[in-house]
Amino acid sequence: MDYRLRLAKRMLFNKKSSLIGAVLAVTIGIxxxxxxxxxxQGLFDAIVRDISDYRNGDILVTDDSDYIDKSDLxxxxxxxxxxxxxxxxxxxxxxxxxxxxxNGMRFxxxxxxxxxxxxxxxxxxxxxxxxxxxxxxxxxRNSIVLGSNVAKDLGGAQVGDSVKVxxxxxxxxxxIRRFTVSGIAKSPGxxxxxxxxxxxxxxxxxxxxxxxxxxxxxxxxxxxxxAFEVKEFFxxxxxxxxxxxxxxxxxxxxxxxxxxSGIAMINMIGYFGMGSSAFAILTIQxxxxxGKTKEIGIMRAIGAKRKDILxxxxxxxIIIGAIGAGVGTAAGLSYTVYADVTKMSFNNSLPLEVxxxxxxxxxxxxxSFALAIIASLYPSYRATKKLPVEAMRTV
Amino acid sequence: xxxxxxxxxIYGEGENKVKALDNVSLSIEQGEVVxxxxxxxxxxSTLLNMIGLLDQPTNGKIFIxxxxxxxxxxxxxxxxxNKKLGFxxxxxxxxxxxxVLENVLLPREIEGTNNTAEKDARDLLKTVxxxxxxxxxxxxxxxxxAQRVAIARGLINKPSIVLADEPTGNLxxxxxxxxxxxxxxxxxxxxxxxxxxxxxxxxxxDVDRVITIKDGKAFEGDQPSKMEVLA
Numbered sequence: 001m002d003y004r005l006r007l008a009k010r011m012l013f014n015k016k017s018s019l020i021g022a023v024l025a026v027t028i029g030i031x032x033x034x035x036x037x038x039x040x041q042g043l044f045d046a047i048v049r050d051i052s053d054y055r056n057g058d059i060l061v062t063d064d065s066d067y068i069d070k071s072d073l074x075x076x077x078x079x080x081x082x083x084x085x086x087x088x089x090x091x092x093x094x095x096x097x098x099x100x101x102x103n104g105m106r107f108x109x110x111x112x113x114x115x116x117x118x119x120x121x122x123x124x125x126x127x128x129x130x131x132x133x134x135x136x137x138x139x140x141r142n143s144i145v146l147g148s149n150v151a152k153d154l155g156g157a158q159v160g161d162s163v164k165v166x167x168x169x170x171x172x173x174x175x176i177r178r179f180t181v182s183g184i185a186k187s188p189g190x191x192x193x194x195x196x197x198x199x200x201x202x203x204x205x206x207x208x209x210x211x212x213x214x215x216x217x218x219x220x221x222x223x224x225x226x227a228f229e230v231k232e233f234f235x236x237x238x239x240x241x242x243x244x245x246x247x248x249x250x251x252x253x254x255x256x257x258x259x260x261s262g263i264a265m266i267n268m269i270g271y272f273g274m275g276s277s278a279f280a281i282l283t284i285q286x287x288x289x290x291g292k293t294k295e296i297g298i299m300r301a302i303g304a305k306r307k308d309i310l311x312x313x314x315x316x317x318i319i320i321g322a323i324g325a326g327v328g329t330a331a332g333l334s335y336t337v338y339a340d341v342t343k344m345s346f347n348n349s350l351p352l353e354v355x356x357x358x359x360x361x362x363x364x365x366x367x368s369f370a371l372a373i374i375a376s377l378y379p380s381y382r383a384t385k386k387l388p389v390e391a392m393r394t395v
Numbered sequence: 396x397x398x399x400x401x402x403x404x405i406y407g408e409g410e411n412k413v414k415a416l417d418n419v420s421l422s423i424e425q426g427e428v429v430x431x432x433x434x435x436x437x438x439x440s441t442l443l444n445m446i447g448l449l450d451q452p453t454n455g456k457i458f459i460x461x462x463x464x465x466x467x468x469x470x471x472x473x474x475x476x477n478k479k480l481g482f483x484x485x486x487x488x489x490x491x492x493x494x495v496l497e498n499v500l501l502p503r504e505i506e507g508t509n510n511t512a513e514k515d516a517r518d519l520l521k522t523v524x525x526x527x528x529x530x531x532x533x534x535x536x537x538x539x540x541a542q543r544v545a546i547a548r549g550l551i552n553k554p555s556i557v558l559a560d561e562p563t564g565n566l567x568x569x570x571x572x573x574x575x576x577x578x579x580x581x582x583x584x585x586x587x588x589x590x591x592x593x594x595x596x597x598x599x600x601d602v603d604r605v606i607t608i609k610d611g612k613a614f615e616g617d618q619p620s621k622m623e624v625l626a
Contacts, residue, residue: 003504007490007492007493298488306469388449389450
């Protein structure tokens with residue numbers, strides 16, 4: 001082993017408190033970024049996941065003129081012939097008034113979002129049916145799934161209860177029907193159908209006097225990375241229609257924009273933390289150099305050149321950076337694994353979507369490593385400026 | 396071997412100017428053991444630092460083995476110190492992060508020639524009687540032992556001159572005697588030049604030469620009546 005590296009190692013390891021301090025500085029910098037990444041990026045990814053799974057799919061097809069009048073069956077079949085497409089399902093959306101009489105009391109709710117689904121296709125393209133915690137998903141033309149908050153506002157509606165739903169049809173006439181509650185939907189986070197009711201799409205079409213119309217087509221891919229490709233292919237294939245097709249990033253842009261800036265800000269705080277770690281290393285390294293002034297003088301006296309002294313302290317920076325990056329990454333990964341295994345969530349919110357972003361993990365480790373070395377440059381340079389005679393006088 | 400011509404060293408400026416060395420000229424031959432004596436502040440350590448290239452003279456030239464050392468740049472001075480000069484300091488000045496053996500090896504590692512380094516270091520430690528201490532950390536041995544390690548470290552690169560600054564100044568009388576005998580025997584055995592700064596001339600007994608520094612000037616001998624100005 002090169003004597004400079006050996007000396008750097010010995011000097012550092014014999015000053016355990018300084019070593020631990022410097023390593024902790026790097027470790028904490030990395031950990032802050034990892035924790036930020038897991039919590040905020042995990043939250044962001046979870047929201048994207050839920051918007052995609054419950055509402056928009058990987059591609060959301062709508063029409064410029066409010067409703068798609070082309071046969072939903074033909075569109076679904078067209079999509080499902082593409083190998084990247086797992087499933088597609090039509091949906092029709094509107095608002096409704098709902099009332100229910102329970103124990104002699106009448107409960108009424110207005111302006112409730114109502115979604116018509118094709119029960120057989122919906123369960124393939126969406127996971128809304130998995131959020132039905134009591135009872136079953138929509139299975140017949142007169143069944144209705146109430147969001148848990150709607151059920152609560154209706155005086156605690158339960159499976160089997162009967163509710164009246166009023167929608168306004170395309171001619172402005174009220175259309176009222178009675179439904180039997182088949183299930184209650186409840187999901188963590190804000191993207192589920194807790195404030196929505198779900199009925200059969202054909203029933204809603206009848207009530208809205210819109211036979212064959214569809215508000216949107218939700219397309220789920222088996223490889224979400226191909227969303228843009230599939231979307232472009234779809235739009236090219238129907239050039240004469242007024243279809244709008246958006247990937248999840250596009251369709252949920254407004255919902256996600258705020259989160260994106262939040263994440264950017266939090267990451268910036270993380271990088272500031274990393275910068276603070278570099279200052280901590282700089283301070284510790286200056287202390288180490290000052291504490292080794294006499295040794296520097298002795299080494300210079302017996303023939304070490306300035307560059308040898310420089311290398312010893314840069315090697316210390318490398319050792320601090322390497323250990324700190326290793327420990328920090330290990331701690332960060334442990335936290336990530338813990339979050340993943342325990343399905344970590346906050347305040348009963350949605351479970352975080354934990355992804356191992358190796359590019360980011362490696363980038364963070366390398367940045368910390370580089371910062372530790374950069375932070376060592378000035379103290380190392382200072383060490384080379386010490387004159388042997390004066391340095392050796394230091395006690 | 397060593398030739399010093401008109402060497403002066405002035406510290407400070409203006410009214411604070413102090414002449415530490417005043418036009419000193421002297422020469423020392425291969426294998427000589429030379430004591431430099433003088434009262435505190437006389438300039439003897441300054442002279443040693445100049446010879447050891449640890450400090451720059453204000454005027455004058457120092458030739459070691461024919462090389463004018465005053466014209467060397469910083470890197471050349473470092474290499475020169477490493478190859479041609481050995482140092483023994485008052486407080487031994489070992490690196491406490493290293494073992495005894497590693498301390499002795501260090502000048503050779505700095506030089507970059509390691510073929511026989513470990514064997515030479517072991518041989519030297521055996522010569523100074525520390526073969527059983529070589530793996531101990533340098534801060535775990537006594538002051539006398541540390542000074543013996545410093546002698547071994549000073550000799551490892553087979554330097555032209557070994558410079559010792561108060562090598563017994565921090566030792567008890569028994570250890571001092573051991574160190575003195577060791578240096579004298581090494582000088583004889585290796586035909587090694589030793590320049591020793593001390594104010595304990597008596598414990599060195601007979602040496603080849605004594606140079607007295609007084610008020611920055613060098614004199615041959617140590618008896619005031621017989622001193623001859625070296626200029």
